[in-house]
């Protein structure tokens with residue numbers, strides 16, 4: 001890849017950097033205090049599942065938060081949970097399930113930390129108008145600012161709280177949070193196998209219906225596996241095992257098989273025919289009649305650590321236009337494959353997120369969106385592919401996510417987030433006047 005294109009991907013050269021694991025709040029306060037010997041810039045890191053350099057500092061200090069993993073209180077009367085920010089979502093979901101409670105929202109990839117899920121959008125399919133982002137259920141947070149000041153941001157400072165949600169560690173390090181939770185609520189799931197045109201014919205209707213949906217899109221097979229979810233009063237018994245098998249099949253087995261087939265089958269046409277057939281068979285098995293009912297707790301089992309190694313880039317598109325975008329995405333993928341020889345071996349995953357103005361940098365601040373996560377296991381060719389994908393997404397009014405969108409142009413991000421980003425940057429400068437949390441990667445968007 002040329003130097004200019006390498007620069008455009010947003011990856012910066014790695015030099016010596018410090019990594020500090022923390023397991024108590026006093027160490028964070030010490031690290032963050034001005035005048036200490038902590039090398040700057042400083043970046044808080046949760047489970048490191050973001051796909052951009054938002055969670056590491058290649059020259060300063062990366063503060064690893066996973067040791068701060070205590071669940072402090074589950075209030076079964078007021079339906080809230082208070083936990084330290086390094087707690088993994090699956091640990092939180094398991095502790096809540098013991099009390100008959102669950103996190104609000106259908107969140108997968110549960111290896112991420114609570115702090116990472118608040119500071120970077122943690123999105124899942126919304127059922128009806130239910131919030132798609134975990135951060136919207138946050139009631140209060142404790143944090144240490146870039147200037148080393150410990151503070152609590154709660155319901156009496158809603159505007160500030162809206163900035164802390166999806167703040168990408170730019171306002172400070174979150175040490176603890178209290179969230180609203182809910183009693184376990186069963187939904188039914190039904191599955192359809194459609195062509196992309198058939199999916200486009202129904203996507204507007206289901207986007208406006210009180211249902212949730214998630215889909216696996218295979219552009220080279222012209223296939224969509226659609227999973228429709230709705231709350232039901234009498235949905236019957238919910239079992240964990242089928243969801244665990246589904247998650248294991250989709251997020252662990254399939255990527256591993258694709259990786260192996262890429263190595264074993266040198267002839268491209270044969271390789272991709274086999275990969276697509278295995279993918280279709282897997283989708284058919286994991287979305288079987290056994291996965292008919294679920295709740296947020298059953299979906300939030302432990303995530304295999306190997307899935308961190310998947311390559312992905314997420315763009316959100318207005319739900320109202322998605323029937324056009326899905327067709328254009330199929331054509332883009334096919335044309336790019338013909339031109340460059342690169343294609344994604346794993347299906348793209350999409351889901352609808354409802355409008356959410358509870359966070360200043362919410363990707364669905366103005367309207368419901370479809371989040372489309374393009375995923376692959378093959379490294380060679382990926383960086384060029386995500387640059388082309390970014391051009392495609394800009395053309396279709398895509399909204400980027402700073403932690404999940406690769407090859408994002410700073411000018412485009414500023415155009416999309418407009419006044420909200422300008423206001424956020426002003427607040428950032430007040431809380432971190434010496435730019436101690438600002439790496440070169442983050443400075444592109446937040447300086």
Ligand SMILES: Cc1cc2nc3c(=O)[nH]c(=O)nc-3n(C[C@H](O)[C@H](O)[C@H](O)COP(=O)(O)OP(=O)(O)OC[C@H]3O[C@@H](n4cnc5c(N)ncnc54)[C@H](O)[C@@H]3O)c2cc1C
Pocket residue numbers: 043044045046047048049050051054055056065085086108109111112113114115116117118119120121122123124168169170172173174175307308309310312403404
């Ligand atoms: C295979 C795969 C599937 C995924 N699927 C989804 C999906 O369906 N939906 C979705 O929304 N995301 C998905 N993601 C993306 C990712 O899981 C989220 O962005 C997640 O919220 C990041 O959490 P983390 O703990 O890994 O944070 P990190 O990646 O470590 O950090 C993310 C950002 O949060 C900041 N941060 C972390 N901890 C703190 C803290 N304590 N205080 C302040 N700032 C902090 C970091 O500085 C960084 O800017 C997926 C990722 C992978 C690898």
